[in-house]
Amino acid sequence: MPELPEVEVVRRGLDRWVTGRIIADVEVLHARAVRRHEGSLKDDLIGQQIACVSRRGKYLWMPLSGTGVALVAHLGMSGQLLMQPSSTPDETHLRARFTFTDRGPELRFVDQRTFGGLMVTPLVADGAGGQLPEIISHIARDPLDPAFDEEAFETRLHARDTEIKRALLDQSLVSGIGNIYADESLWRAGLHGRCRTGLLDGSRVQDLLSHVRAVMIEALAQGGTSFDSLYVNVNGESGYFDRSLDAYGQEGEPCSRCGTLIERERFMNRSSTFCPRCQLNS
DNA sequence: CATAGATCCTGTATGC
DNA sequence: TGCATACAGGATCTAT
Numbered sequence: 164m165p166e167l168p169e170v171e172v173v174r175r176g177l178d179r180w181v182t183g184r185i186i187a188d189v190e191v192l193h194a195r196a197v198r199r200h201e202g203s204l205k206d207d208l209i210g211q212q213i214a215c216v217s218r219r220g221k222y223l224w225m226p227l228s229g230t231g232v233a234l235v236a237h238l239g240m241s242g243q244l245l246m247q248p249s250s251t252p253d254e255t256h257l258r259a260r261f262t263f264t265d266r267g268p269e270l271r272f273v274d275q276r277t278f279g280g281l282m283v284t285p286l287v288a289d290g291a292g293g294q295l296p297e298i299i300s301h302i303a304r305d306p307l308d309p310a311f312d313e314e315a316f317e318t319r320l321h322a323r324d325t326e327i328k329r330a331l332l333d334q335s336l337v338s339g340i341g342n343i344y345a346d347e348s349l350w351r352a353g354l355h356g357r358c359r360t361g362l363l364d365g366s367r368v369q370d371l372l373s374h375v376r377a378v379m380i381e382a383l384a385q386g387g388t389s390f391d392s393l394y395v396n397v398n399g400e401s402g403y404f405d406r407s408l409d410a411y412g413q414e415g416e417p418c419s420r421c422g423t424l425i426e427r428e429r430f431m432n433r434s435s436t437f438c439p440r441c442q443l444n445s
Numbered sequence: 446c447a448t449a450g451a452t453c454c455t456g457t458a459t460g461c
Numbered sequence: 462t463g464c465a466t467a468c469a470g471g472a473t474c475t476a477t
Contacts, residue, residue: 164470195454221471240454240470256455276454278471325448334472342470390469393456432451433470 165238167305167339168379169387169394169402170221173244176397177270178216180246181225185212185264196258196272198237198280199298207283208234208261217295220305220338224296232285235296239278241393245271275393305339306376317368320360327363328356328435331375340375342433343388343411348375350410355442356435362445381407410436 165173189205191197197204211227213234218224223244224233236244245254246268254273259281261270272281286294291310304311319336330336331345340348349356351374354367363371382388386402390412395401405412409419414427418438427436 166471237471239472241456275456276469278454323448329449332471393469431449431470434468 164240164341164343164390165242165387165394166221166341166344166379167307168344168382168404170218170223170238170339171307171383172387172396172402173238174216174218174223176246177223177225177244180268180397181213181263181270182215183212184267185210187262187264187266189262190260191258192260193258193274193277195277196274196279196281198282199284200282204259204281204283207232219295219299219308220302220334221341222296222299222302222338224299226286226294227283232283233296235282235284235298236272237279239274239276239280241276242272242274242279243393243395243399244397245273245395245399246397247271302334303336303338306337306372307339307379311337313369313372316372317365320363320368323360325360326356327354327358327360327371329431330360331356332431337375339379342435343408344375344378344382346411346436347378347408350438350442351378353441353443355437355444356430358444410438412436 186208189208191204211230214226214228216223216225222235222237224235226233249269256273256275257271258274259272284296284298287297287300289295316337320330323330328345328349331340348371352371354371382404385404387394388404389401390405410425413425414436416425418425418441421441423438423440425436426439427434
């Protein structure tokens with residue numbers, strides 16, 4: 164369940180370890196690891212230099228110097244990008260391996276549930292002087308992006324007739340939010356996820372966005388949220404924001420604000436946890 | 446067209 | 462003990 168804070172932790176680690184390095188070889192060990200990609204990932208990457216590591220929402224990409232294309236990665240639910248010495252034994256769910264001409268640590272894509280994927284895609288203008296991969300141009304900016312347009316978000320939110328949690332999870336409206344940070348932000352804002360978007364005025368939307376940002380910044384400072392060994396940084400280490408959660412995974416525990424027991428319901432084929440007393444439906 | 450729901454996947458946990 | 466079922470959920474596809 165890597166969401167924005169977890170993906171940003173991975174981005175920072177990757178930026179430090181792979182920027183400037185030249186890819187020597189690529190080994191794809193599972194067909195599902197490469198998505199929406201024409202031709203051979205290997206042919207597109209060998210000999211290319213990684214210019215930097217960028218992120219929008221939950222997507223990572225590495226522009227290849229002087230080519231106008233980028234290696235894009237999405238971790239899905241259980242994807243990991245790990246830096247490992249070549250002497251380290253292959254992980255059980257190793258899906259792809261990238262080695263470099265300097266013979267330093269290799270980059271490994273490990274993914275138990277195979278919801279994640281890699282691809283090479285052209286870069287296009289992002290409308291603000293930067294670039295982003297073509298295949299994710301439908302993904303909205305995330306709330307920590309300085310160019311995130313709060314007014315445009317509010318307008319689009321009001322144009323929707325749906326529940327606020329569904330809107331928060333829609334990456335084309337605002338990116339980077341998944342089930343954990345949706346539940347946490349809604350708890351902090353005192354809003355029930357089933358509240359209709361049309362009932363939220365501008366100040367409620369601003370308040371909700373401020374909680375989204377705050378919870379993500381706090382999580383980032385703690386290395387992200389890890390419930391099991393599936394989310395780790397590039398060095399295989401877990402974050403510890405799970406100790407700070409107020410709603411997600413807290414079913415049956417007293418609400419830390421009012422003491423009412425936290426409840427869980429099914430929503431969009433996943434769980435929503437919320438305080439039935441202090442999270443309002445309007 | 447817009448929104449709601451189903452689907453993919455596999456390891457772990459729980460129940461009978 | 463062992464088998465069956467529930468659960469985790471991001472993105473995309475299909476149905477209404």
